[in-house]
Amino acid sequence: MTSESRGQNARYVAAAREHGAMIERLARGYEADPELRRDLVQDIHAALWRSFAIFEGQCAERSWVHRIAHNVAVTHMITGRRGRKVPLVGLDDIVELPAGDDTEREAGERRLANRLLAAIHMLKPADRQVMLLYLEDLTAAEIGEVTGLSAGAVSVRIHRLKALLAQPYHAEEKQA
């Protein structure tokens, strides 16, 4: 094994350890079918490993990982390996977070996470990417770097997102 491939392996292993959970969540945001989702996660990891053969600090490593993961996921979407049952909408078309499928059984954070996931599945690609990146705690500037959207376009979407994400609190307060 050459020193380059040892470096590639080491960088991949470190990145996979740090971002593995994010990749799982991102795959859930793009693919509802568990079997296809497993394939998508494997595709992302394979692309990430190969990408470290050419990564030379072109951008922050975190942005690199997010770009690779989202680009594999959008390729997964446009190659038609997933079936879409409902038309996709923009962030401004969602009035409140949709209820999950199993709200009676689930509570608290898990219920909120399921409602977030249901909203993500309804969104058009660009809004979906912004929402996923925002939930992963990237700043507006980082979201702009990863997606290529202007700072204005990102901040408009984050504003809409914050308004949307405030909805569950209202619901909880009404219930209390």
Next chain:
Amino acid sequence: MTLDPKHAWQASGDGHDAPALTDVRAHADKFYRNVRRQNIVGYVGCIGLAIAFGRNLLVMPHILQKLGSAWMIAAVLYVAWQIRRRGSAISPEKSGGMPISAFLRMQLARQRDLLSSVLWWYILPFIPGLALILIGNGQDPALAKHVPIWLRWVALGTLVTAFAGLWGLNQLGARRLQRRIDEIDLLMSED
């Protein structure tokens, strides 16, 4: 109760560990093996067609049939080259330096161009060869004896309809992709 959406999202999921490096490498190898296999199947198909037209070149009696068969061999090779040239997308692992919207637009534009220009690189190359073979068939007395004229017209009509249908479907697909590209352009032009 106040819940933090970011915390709820980041705490969600099955909590799977990252896959082992050997599994990742095996999956990457499998992906490229599949691509290679698909390419080989395509090339074998092209070679099969070239052999079939090569046989026609040898056994068909009329010069126009021979010329048409030779043209068809060249057309098959040209289309195979075009599929290889136009079909190779940028692979996601090389896209880390590219924002998602630019990557997505590039992938969609590549597919749109492939579909919208299908007449020029996929349909037209076969037309002269087919025309020569059909005219040659009309001049071939042995064939004229066995194949009635109406059947030749039906065959020609079927061929034209198939090509027209192929072109129409591809144009519809290209327009659908263009709408998605327009959405991305609109998005990118937002301040």
